[in-house]
Amino acid sequence: MERAITIQHGSIELKATLHYPATAGEQTGNQGGHCPLIVICHGFIGSRIGVDRLFVNASRKFAAAGYMVLRFDYAGCGESTGDYGEGGLDSLIEQTRVVLDYALDIDYVDINRVSLLGHSLGGAVALLTAAQDRRVKTLLLWSAVAHPFNDILRIVGQNTYDDAVRYGTADYMGYTFRPPFFDSLAAHQPFAQIRKFSGDVFLAHGTSDRVIPADYCSLYQKLFWMRTYGQCDMEHIFQADHTYSSGESKRELYDKTLNWLNYSEKRKREWHNWEI
Incomplete structure (x- = not known):
């Protein structure tokens, strides 16, 4: 079952869709009447x-x-009210936490099995949110941005940034951006926040991504493995582009993500209460 909902964030209405899990008899993730939660953070x-x-x-x-x-x-973005980029990355992080507030108020959600799934810039937002919010237990990062300022500048083009600085505002694809938005991108460094998140991480990236370098995936994994706690696994999706546009790319991405989630659940159960 799916239901369209509205989550209030101050004067802004965040439009959302809630997907309910399969019935208890069909579920693989349900434990003790409570189900795991995945919140999806879209990109730029x-x-x-x-x-x-x-x-x-x-x-x-x-x-x-x-x-x-x-x-x-x-x-x-989409059907939500407000202006995209207003308040910069800090606002995107705050919006994500407001959505978590809503989701965790659902009584049959397992608060110990909460995942943020972020794609592209949403991957950086998911990581930055998880570094601040201990309610997030697992990260699923698809083609994640690693250097917000440089990566977004490469997408919008130098002229867009120059116009924002020179005139105080710039248009890109019908969206209005001001210098504080770009300043916020430069102020946040996802790599520097990795050690603040101790949960498990799944990374995926298409080998034919021409928007965000696939090399970021390997670098992310190396840095996540330098933490004291938490596992990190990586999958490259062969010939997939930034948005996994082919049917085969999508199927492989979904299957590998779900297989990793199931494996991670099994690993946690097997190691529960063990210490080394």
Whole structure:
């Protein structure tokens, strides 16, 4: 079952879709009447639908496996009110935490099995949120941005940034951006926040990504492995582009993500209460 909802964030209405897990008899993720939660964070000027329905199909796949899934539009994107980029990355992090507040109020969600799934810039936002919010137990990062300022500048182009600095505002794809947005991108360094998150991490990246370098995936894994706690596993999706636009790329991405989630659950159960 799916339900369209509205999550209030001050004067802004964040539009979202809640995917309920399969019935108890069909679930693989349900334990003791409580189900794990996945919150999806879309990328730069994206939406909760995703390019070629990336997040719609993912949510349905995960819900069929027993997960509660919540996908939402950041302010100014999709159906949400407000202006995208207003308040910079700090606002995106705060919006994500507000969505977590809503989701964790659902009484049959397992508060000990909460995952943030972030794609592209949403991957950086998911990591930055998890570094601040201990309610997040697991990260699923698809084609994650590693250097927000440089990566977004490469997408919008130098002229857009120069116009914002020179005139105080710039247009990109119908969205209005001001210097404080770019300043916030430069102020946040996801790599520097990795050690603040001690949960398990799954990384995926397409080998044919021409938007965000696939090399970021390996670098992320190396840095996550330098932590004292938490596992990190990585998958490269062969010939997949930034948005996993082919049917085969999507299927492989979804299957590998879900297989890793199931394996991670099994690993935690087997090692529960063990210490080395």
